[in-house]
Amino acid sequence: MSEKEVKNLEEIFEARIARDEKIEPKDWMPEKYRQTHIRQISQHAHSEIVGMLPEGNWITRAPSLRRKAALLAKVQDEAGHGLYLYSACETLGISRNELYDQLHSGKAKYSSIFNYPTITWADIGAIGWLVDGAAIINQVPLCNTSFGPYARAMVRVCKEESFHQRQGYEIMLTLCNGTPEQKAMAQDALNRWWWPSLMMFGPTDAESVHTAQSMKWKLKRKTNDELRQQFIDQTVPQADILGISIPDPDLKFNKETGHYDFGAIDWDEFWQVVKGHGPCNKERMNARVSAWENGEWVRDAAMAYAEKQSKKKVAQAS
Amino acid sequence: MENQALYKYILGIADNSLILGQRLGELCGHGPSLETDIALTNISLDLIGQTRSYYQYAAKFLGENKTEDDVAFLRLENEYLNVLLVEQPNTHFGYVMARQYLFDVFHLMLMEELQHSKDITLAAIARKGIKEVSYHKRFSGDWIKRLGDGTEESHAKMQEAINDLWRFTEELFQMTEDDRLVTGEGVGIDISKFKEAYYDEVTALLREATLTIPESKFFISGGKEGRHSEHMGYLLADLQYMQRTYPNMSW
Numbered sequence A: 001m002s003e004k005e006v007k008n009l010e011e012i013f014e015a016r017i018a019r020d021e022k023i024e025p026k027d028w029m030p031e032k033y034r035q036t037h038i039r040q041i042s043q044h045a046h047s048e049i050v051g052m053l054p055e056g057n058w059i060t061r062a063p064s065l066r067r068k069a070a071l072l073a074k075v076q077d078e079a080g081h082g083l084y085l086y087s088a089c090e091t092l093g094i095s096r097n098e099l100y101d102q103l104h105s106g107k108a109k110y111s112s113i114f115n116y117p118t119i120t121w122a123d124i125g126a127i128g129w130l131v132d133g134a135a136i137i138n139q140v141p142l143c144n145t146s147f148g149p150y151a152r153a154m155v156r157v158c159k160e161e162s163f164h165q166r167q168g169y170e171i172m173l174t175l176c177n178g179t180p181e182q183k184a185m186a187q188d189a190l191n192r193w194w195w196p197s198l199m200m201f202g203p204t205d206a207e208s209v210h211t212a213q214s215m216k217w218k219l220k221r222k223t224n225d226e227l228r229q230q231f232i233d234q235t236v237p238q239a240d241i242l243g244i245s246i247p248d249p250d251l252k253f254n255k256e257t258g259h260y261d262f263g264a265i266d267w268d269e270f271w272q273v274v275k276g277h278g279p280c281n282k283e284r285m286n287a288r289v290s291a292w293e294n295g296e297w298v299r300d301a302a303m304a305y306a307e308k309q310s311k312k313k314v315a316q317a318s
Numbered sequence B: 001m002e003n004q005a006l007y008k009y010i011l012g013i014a015d016n017s018l019i020l021g022q023r024l025g026e027l028c029g030h031g032p033s034l035e036t037d038i039a040l041t042n043i044s045l046d047l048i049g050q051t052r053s054y055y056q057y058a059a060k061f062l063g064e065n066k067t068e069d070d071v072a073f074l075r076l077e078n079e080y081l082n083v084l085l086v087e088q089p090n091t092h093f094g095y096v097m098a099r100q101y102l103f104d105v106f107h108l109m110l111m112e113e114l115q116h117s118k119d120i121t122l123a124a125i126a127r128k129g130i131k132e133v134s135y136h137k138r139f140s141g142d143w144i145k146r147l148g149d150g151t152e153e154s155h156a157k158m159q160e161a162i163n164d165l166w167r168f169t170e171e172l173f174q175m176t177e178d179d180r181l182v183t184g185e186g187v188g189i190d191i192s193k194f195k196e197a198y199y200d201e202v203t204a205l206l207r208e209a210t211l212t213i214p215e216s217k218f219f220i221s222g223g224k225e226g227r228h229s230e231h232m233g234y235l236l237a238d239l240q241y242m243q244r245t246y247p248n249m250s251w
Helices: A003-018 A031-056 A065-090 A096-104 A122-144 A148-176 A180-199 A211-216 A224-242 A267-277 A281-294 A296-317 B004-025 B034-062 B068-073 B093-114 B120-148 B152-168 B177-184 B191-208 B231-245
Strands: A252-254 A259-261
Touching: A031 A065, A031 A096, A031 A122, A031 A211, A031 A281, A065 A096, A065 A122, A065 A148, A065 B034, A065 B068, A096 A281, A122 A148, A122 A180, A122 A224, A148 A180, A148 A224, A180 A224, A180 A267, A224 A259, A267 A281, A281 A296, A296 B120, A296 B152, B004 B034, B004 B068, B004 B093, B004 B177, B004 B231, B034 B068, B034 B093, B034 B120, B068 B231, B093 B120, B093 B152, B093 B191, B120 B152, B120 B191
Parallel strands: none
Antiparallel strands: A252 A259
16 A cells, blocks of 8 residues: 555544544554554453452452452453453454463553552452542543444443442441441541552653543543542542541642642652552462463363364264 | 251251352452353352342341341351362362362252242242352353363363362262251252262263263261361351451441
8 A cells, every 4th residue: 555545544534533433343544543452452451350359359358248249240340341341452453362461471551550459348448439430530431432342342341330439439438337447447448549549540641641642532532630630529529428538638629720639649659550569560460370371271171172072063064 | 046957957058159159259360261250250149149048038047136147257167057068179270160060960959949848938049049050050061071071181180170079079968957857847858869860960971071980989078067177267267357357347
């Protein structure tokens, strides 16, 4: 294809996105669009899978049967999200094994928040309330993103996430209406999860490298800082209802802007965790890699068995 | 307690679901593939769901203000009446599937009879459980075949698991005194009569999976009387952790 022809295709492509048309896997797309989407969708899928670990940590110790069942269902939902996000990603011409390799080798990233430990039951509430809450704010705009399979996957993901968030908040509410020990547990969880949750929206707009292109392709509708502000404005009143305090002495409502002003985020911590040196990066990666390596003989057996079965069928037919 | 025998009979069934569900819950996020991970979590979820129905019923025998969680979390180890099979650890995926299948075949037979119990609550729980347990058995049976007749390595691992877990199968058919009492009333099920059909079915599937049927005639039991394996204390330490550490709180 000549340069001119490519340019022509690109123009048609950009015009389709501008008209809010969906791009489907078999449509022509610029290589950069494909690569950006593989990066973002797989990162999202990996986050779901790694995200199963900190919450899975409490399945065996959930405090009641109702909570145990709800947590099992929630972690199972996350596995399901991972599954259809990987599938959406595979439509872009990359295999699931390649995607896993990227995760296991550290080449692909996942949401840094899952590198923090879940040390009390209240962390399960805080993750639902804050982490899923932040995820929803990040993800709702993606229901209208330009790449069809991703947009459709996100519709379902968002519905389930919003259920998880209510569940998480309800755990917090129960703790805050409980004994002093339970309320202290809730406060402690908020103290530890608040700042990492704010970091989930990514670097400030000034530092963010992908924003402009992502806006154009509708992978983003609002900037990191706008989304972060939205999260804070939404969450502060919820903490007030719980009767626990957000660990930020600079947090206060600004009547002029109509938003909450907040203190400085520790970006050194953010980058430390992103670069692999958070409290649980090694544990999370080890857990994923071990599951994959320990499961190899099982996957091999399934392949070998399927081959034997199809040979048998062929033999019977002839 | 007014009906101690029926209470213990319910536990004898429900504790199997709780303890196996707990064991499967340990695997969440660590399965050999995303699909098996989802399936195992799903089975765990079914079993915990069944457990809740049984315990909600059982809690009524304990008196007012008692709930499913009192039954689930606040008993001593020797008051749990599950069979030894279900508390065995997740040594590897072969063990997980062997434990599952050896239990599922029995579990389905039990549900199919229990749905005709004179006790309408137990009958209703069983009726609801049949569909779930049929799926569990299909899933575990399919994996026994895949692993048994897959690669050399998987065959060896599957055989190892079957050999090790076989000794726990006979306990499934043992009846306690309470079981006999409740069965005499038309509420419980005479599980001893399943034994032949069970071994026929399991044997046929293991053969299809190219596995050897263990010849050992030595079996181990005790779980149904509250005498458990060394694994049980650790399992309960996790299960009961919150309720024991923070007593008398709502969650």
